[in-house]
Amino acid sequence: MPEQIRLSLFEMAAPVHLSHGMWTHPRDQRHRIHTVEFWTELGQILEEGTFDLLFLADVLGTYDVFTDGLSTAVKEAFQVPTEDPLIVLGALASATRDLGLAATFSTTYEPPFTFARRLSTLDHLSNGRVAWNIVTSYLANAARNFGLTDQVEHDLRYEIADEYLTVLYRLWQDSWRDDAVVVDRAARVYTDPAKVDYINHVGDHFSVAGPHLSAPSPQRTPVLFQAGSSIRGREFAARHAEVVFVGGGTKEKVRSNIADIRARAVEAGRDPAHLAFLAIAKVIVGRTEQEAWDKANAYDSYRTPREALEQPRRTPELSRYAPTHLIADIIAAKDFGYEMLIRNFEPGQTVADVLALQSRSRGGEFTVVGSPVQVADALERWTTETGVDGFNIKQDVSFDSVRDFVDLVVPVLRDRGLLRDRYTPGETLRERLFGAGQRQPHETHPALAEQLARTAAAVR
Numbered sequence: 001m002p003e004q005i006r007l008s009l010f011e012m013a014a015p016v017h018l019s020h021g022m023w024t025h026p027r028d029q030r031h032r033i034h035t036v037e038f039w040t041e042l043g044q045i046l047e048e049g050t051f052d053l054l055f056l057a058d059v060l061g062t063y064d065v066f067t068d069g070l071s072t073a074v075k076e077a078f079q080v081p082t083e084d085p086l087i088v089l090g091a092l093a094s095a096t097r098d099l100g101l102a103a104t105f106s107t108t109y110e111p112p113f114t115f116a117r118r119l120s121t122l123d124h125l126s127n128g129r130v131a132w133n134i135v136t137s138y139l140a141n142a143a144r145n146f147g148l149t150d151q152v153e154h155d156l157r158y159e160i161a162d163e164y165l166t167v168l169y170r171l172w173q174d175s176w177r178d179d180a181v182v183v184d185r186a187a188r189v190y191t192d193p194a195k196v197d198y199i200n201h202v203g204d205h206f207s208v209a210g211p212h213l214s215a216p217s218p219q220r221t222p223v224l225f226q227a228g229s230s231i232r233g234r235e236f237a238a239r240h241a242e243v244v245f246v247g248g249g250t251k252e253k254v255r256s257n258i259a260d261i262r263a264r265a266v267e268a269g270r271d272p273a274h275l276a277f278l279a280i281a282k283v284i285v286g287r288t289e290q291e292a293w294d295k296a297n298a299y300d301s302y303r304t305p306r307e308a309l310e311q312p313r314r315t316p317e318l319s320r321y322a323p324t325h326l327i328a329d330i331i332a333a334k335d336f337g338y339e340m341l342i343r344n345f346e347p348g349q350t351v352a353d354v355l356a357l358q359s360r361s362r363g364g365e366f367t368v369v370g371s372p373v374q375v376a377d378a379l380e381r382w383t384t385e386t387g388v389d390g391f392n393i394k395q396d397v398s399f400d401s402v403r404d405f406v407d408l409v410v411p412v413l414r415d416r417g418l419l420r421d422r423y424t425p426g427e428t429l430r431e432r433l434f435g436a437g438q439r440q441p442h443e444t445h446p447a448l449a450e451q452l453a454r455t456a457a458a459v460r
């Protein structure tokens with residue numbers, strides 16, 4: 001049986017995540033993101049297509065980085081207005097039964113104790129379907145929303161995040177034993193006090209006594225996602241992530257990103273086979289290739305021109321450089337958005353190489369326009385040639401893009417044995433991604449490795 005392709009839908013509780021301008025398409029439904037009905041409908045389509053999970057991105061500030069301040073971001077609905085993804089996941093826990101539910105949360109601004117409880121609650125309510133994408137946040141406006149004048153320095157953010165994770169692991173894994181809750185009415189013991197403990201963490205950035213307020217949830221530690229691209233970000237991913245989002249670019253670049261992170265995982269004492277990788281993919285499918293291209297061209301007429309949004313936002317303004325300018329030099333100068341260049345390109349490439357690739361792939365990442373068989377071929381080729389385990393699929397028009405994918409591509413993937421045709425009842429998200437019985441992180445993951453070391457020390 002061939003390896004199954006992992007499918008995640010890449011979304012955000014906002015009218016625009018990455019599909020600039022597509023909210024102007026008459027069929028787009030994202031103006032309804034603040035309604036339970038929108039998420040219920042999306043969740044049901046994804047479960048019909050037996051997607052592994054829905055992933056919601058998040059930011060804690062606005063993109064007031066354009067020359068006109070706030071205006072462009074607000075007019076274009078560019079990641080604003082945006083609703084709290086963790087609350088959306090709560091609604092989805094009830095509206096769906098099997099779909100994995102993943103959201104971004106930043107380790108830079110809100111303390112770990114309350115966040116630990118929120119995720120445990122979601123893991124309980126969803127019967128173990130929750131995943132967390134760990135970010136440290138990159139928007140200056142977010143810093144100003146939390147009492148700071150500017151962002152915490154990049155590598156320090158990751159240092160804080162490391163300690164944040166240590167606190168969470170101790171709350172999730174150590175604080176309550178599996179059999180702590182007994183609900184023994186006759187003996188008048190709800191929870192056995194010998195099986196719940198303080199964590200008494202005192203570190204450079206956090207001081208948390210515990211105990212954790214939630215009883216152990218099905219996965220205890222939710223499935224951990226990460227997408228760092230800097231050296232420090234990759235080190236962090238190699239240590240903590242179970243699923244890593246790798247950027248697009250060329251197949252060679254994706255392959256080398258995966259090899260790099262797996263090698264760093266070995267250095268961190270982990271089994272590199274216990275990391276899965278998802279690449280961002282944009283898919284436009286029609287019943288025929290012609291229909292798909294007609295759709296792609298029609299969509300293009302609704303997009304906000306790339307120059308109006310993307311260049312000033314996340315990617316260096318490449319027009320300021322000579323075509324022969326080396327990517328390595330832009331990265332070394334840390335020009336605004338340089339992280340995207342690290343993720344997607346090789347230092348030896350030039351500005352001309354980047355521009356050529358961006359225009360070929362309509363956005364610098366894996367894009368496929370075609371018939372159902374052509375799309376399935378491309379997805380299959382990408383997994384075998386790069387080693388990614390699956391895709392984080394973007395929508396142009398919600399719900400049409402995912403509806404097309406489920407109606408047209410999913411049957412082909414199922415025929416080829418690349419996608420399940422039903423879910424396994426009662427499995428947690430981690431079991432779905434890493435195999436039956438894997439409810440908690442693998443033994444070499446720090447969530448467990450550190451706990452095992454502490455238990456061994458206590459026994460000695």
Ligand SMILES: Cc1cc2nc3c(=O)[nH]c(=O)nc-3n(C[C@H](O)[C@H](O)[C@H](O)COP(=O)(O)O)c2cc1C
Binds near residue numbers: 056104133137227
């Ligand atoms: C698929 C994907 C999803 C991401 N989602 C978010 C997100 O929701 N919120 C966020 O602040 N950053 C998000 N990022 C950005 C990364 O977390 C990270 O900040 C960025 O890749 C730069 O890496 P660095 O911090 O290691 O330099 C995402 C990146 C990728 C590739």
